[in-house]
Every structure is written in structure tokens, then in C-alpha cells.
Amino acid sequence: MKCPNCGEDVKPTDKQCPNCHFDLEKFRNEFFTGQDTTRNEKNDDHQKQETRSVKKVEPKKQNSTIATMINWIQVNSMIVFVVGIILLILTSFSPSLGWSCFFALLIWLFIVSDKNKGKKTEQYTVDQRLTEHVNKVGSDVVNSFEEGENKVRAHRQKIDDKLGRDPEAIKKVVKQKRTATQLGVILIAVLNLLLVFSGPFSSGMMQGYQALSISKALLSIGRFNGKYIFIGYGMWLLLVGVPIAIIILTIKNGKNNKKLVFFLSLIESIVLIVCAVELIFMNAGSPLGITNNTVANSIEIQRIVANAISFGVSTYLLFVSSILLTVVAFRSMRQN
Known part of the structure; x- marks a missing residue:
């Protein structure tokens, strides 16, 4: 130093x-210390900016096998996608x-990656073919x-041109007819669909079915053998399929759709x-639950009342809603 x-x-x-x-000490304090401080501040600001822009989550020590597994998944992504759908x-x-x-596939991938760790991962031919297909x-x-x-x-446009129809005008007429x-x-x-999939099928009188919706109750009945398969699954298809068909037919608003909607709801x-x-009058002694014996009659009436109380709110609401749907569909069919 000079x-x-x-x-x-x-x-x-x-x-x-x-x-x-x-005075060398004063010279060092005035020139060199200030420059060093400025450089250190600039370096700190630069490091803070880099830290804010890119925050990498890195392990304390990178495992080569895990790194190879991740690289394999990235390179052969189509195989992973197809296998994931199959699984x-x-x-x-x-x-x-x-x-x-x-x-089992995870273990296989770990073994393969452990054998090939440190090597370049190549795309499998199967992955290339799958990607192409x-x-x-x-x-x-x-x-x-x-x-x-x-x-x-194009076909509709040709028909409209031949008949001299305006598609926009037809759409407006259809909208006005609804x-x-x-x-x-x-x-x-x-509302019928909501009642089928939500709400209890039964009240507290039937504790075994208290938490089940109408849909789950019917599907559970369908799991039994014999006629219960047709009763459970058939009722489920009816209660789900009819409202969906009614919604679709009403939205399409075809020529005879109102009649179909009424007959389906009926x-x-x-x-x-x-x-x-x-269900209410089952095991009641006669189709209407009335017998000639006074004692038996009182017992059967109590059983009828118990059966009626056992239904949940959603079951009765579905019953009322279905009848109301039939009435409204009939009025819609009668309208010009």
C-alpha cells in the first residue's frame, strides 16, 4: 500500500x-469505509429482491433417487396420466x-429410479406412442x-333459405310460446329431484332408516334378492328419470311434449x-286395514297409524309435489 x-x-x-x-486513518474512514458500506447495502438489496421474486423450497439435502423419480414423472407424463385414469x-x-x-407402482418407480439415479432420464417409447394416439x-x-x-x-340454413324462414324470428316465437x-x-x-336425493326417507319411528335419503333407501332395498331388486331399482329409476325427462321435454317445448310431460307426471x-x-296398509288384515273383529280392528288401526307416522317429511313432500306436478302439467297441456 502506498x-x-x-x-x-x-x-x-x-x-x-x-x-x-x-493522516491515513482519516483517509480510510472517509473514502474506503463509505464505499464498502454502499456496496454491502446494494448487495443486500439485490439479494432481498432475488429472494422476493423466486422463493424456492429446497430440501436440506437432495436425494438423488427422489430427484430421478420426479424427473421420470415429468418426462413420461402421458404414462402417468393414463395409469392415473386406470387407477x-x-x-x-x-x-x-x-x-x-x-x-405397488410407487415401489416399482422407486426401484427403477434408484437403479438409474444420476443418469439422464429418457422418454419411453410407450409414452411417445401414447402421446401420439x-x-x-x-x-x-x-x-x-x-x-x-x-x-x-349448413343443413338448417339450406332448409331456411328454401322455405324463406328467418332463424332468429323462429327462436323468438319459440321463446314466446313458453x-x-x-x-x-x-x-x-x-324440487322432486331435490326431495329424492335429500332429506330423511323416514322419521324417528324407523331409526334404522333415519339417516337415509329416499334415493339411498331405494338403492339399499335393491340390494336384496328377488323382487326387491326390481322394486328398489325400478322405483329409483322412476323417481329420478321422470323429473329429468320432464325438464328436458319442457325446455325443448316440442309439439307433443306437453302431453308427454302430463302422462309422465301422471x-x-x-x-x-x-x-x-x-306401505301404510301393509299387514292390515284387509286391503283397507278394516276387519270384523273389534280387538283386531283396533290393533290394525294402530299399526296403520304407526306406518303412516314412520314416513319422513321428504317422503310426504315428494308425494304432494308429484300430485302438484301432475296438476300443473295438465293445466300447461290445456293452454293454447
Whole structure:
């Protein structure tokens, strides 16, 4: 180090120059310390900006096997995607088998990654083929839908041009034909679906079925053998399928759709009435629960009352809602 005043050699610890007595300590404090502080502040600000912009979550020590596994999943992503769909379908049928296959595949991937750790992961030929097939099938399906839609539009346009019809005017006429009664039909059908899938099927009198909805109760009945399969699943299809069909037919608003809606709602109401009578008056001694014996008569009436009380709120609401749907559908059919 040299003295900035006279150029003589000085030591870093000298406070003054031995030759010209220049104040070296003051020179260092004024020039070098300030520059170092500024540089340190700039470096700290730069590091803080980098930390804010990119926050990486890194392990204390990277495991090469885990890094190879992650790299393998990224490179062969299509295999992972297809296997994931297969496992999802398998788990829906057999959860234990699906989870067993999942953990077996994880173990296999760990073993393969452990053998090839540190090496470059290459894309499998199967992954390349799967990517090509998925791309081809997906593109063909989407393109076919688009082409079909374009053909339908072109065909409709030709028909409209031949008949001299305005598509926009036709849409406006169809919208005007829909009435408030039809809106009521849709709302009641939606209410029927909500009652089927929500609310208790039975009241506290039947504690074994207290937590079950109408849908779950019917599906549980369908799991028994014999006629109960047709009763349970058949009733479930009726109570779910009829409201959905009514909603679709009412929205489409075709020429004879109002009649179909009325007949579907009438069939549902009749079936519900028959089922209610059978369930309330079952084991009552006669179809109406009335016998000639006074003692037996009182017992059977008590049983009828107990059966009637055993139904939950949603069951009675579904019964009333179905009859109301039939009445509203009949009024909609009678309207011009």
C-alpha cells in the first residue's frame, strides 16, 4: 500500500505516513469505509429482491433417487396420466385393489429410479406412442364434433333459405310460446329431484332408516334378492328419470311434449299413491286395514297409524309435489 500524498510505502495498520505524516486513518474512514458500506447495502438489496421474486423450497439435502423419480414423472407424463385414469376407475370398483396397485407402482418407480439415479432420464417409447394416439384420437373427436355441428348448421340454413324462414324470428316465437306454467313445471320437477336425493326417507319411528335419503333407501332395498331388486331399482329409476325427462321435454317445448310431460307426471303420481297405500296398509288384515273383529280392528288401526307416522317429511313432500306436478302439467297441456 502506498501513501496517497507522497507515494511512499506504508503499512495497512499505519495511522500516519512515516514520510509526510499524512493522516491515513482519516483517509480510510472517509473514502474506503463509505464505499464498502454502499456496496454491502446494494448487495443486500439485490439479494432481498432475488429472494422476493423466486422463493424456492429446497430440501436440506437432495436425494438423488427422489430427484430421478420426479424427473421420470415429468418426462413420461402421458404414462402417468393414463395409469392415473386406470387407477381411478379401478378404485371406484374396488378401493382396496386400486390403492394396492397405486402403492405397488410407487415401489416399482422407486426401484427403477434408484437403479438409474444420476443418469439422464429418457422418454419411453410407450409414452411417445401414447402421446401420439391421445393427440390423434382427441383431435379427431373434437374435429368430428365441430364438423358435425357445422354440417347441421349448413343443413338448417339450406332448409331456411328454401322455405324463406328467418332463424332468429323462429327462436323468438319459440321463446314466446313458453309460459309461466311451463316454468312452474320445471321448478316442481327440480324440487322432486331435490326431495329424492335429500332429506330423511323416514322419521324417528324407523331409526334404522333415519339417516337415509329416499334415493339411498331405494338403492339399499335393491340390494336384496328377488323382487326387491326390481322394486328398489325400478322405483329409483322412476323417481329420478321422470323429473329429468320432464325438464328436458319442457325446455325443448316440442309439439307433443306437453302431453308427454302430463302422462309422465301422471304415471309417477299413480305409482307413488299405490306405494303409499301398500306401505301404510301393509299387514292390515284387509286391503283397507278394516276387519270384523273389534280387538283386531283396533290393533290394525294402530299399526296403520304407526306406518303412516314412520314416513319422513321428504317422503310426504315428494308425494304432494308429484300430485302438484301432475296438476300443473295438465293445466300447461290445456293452454293454447
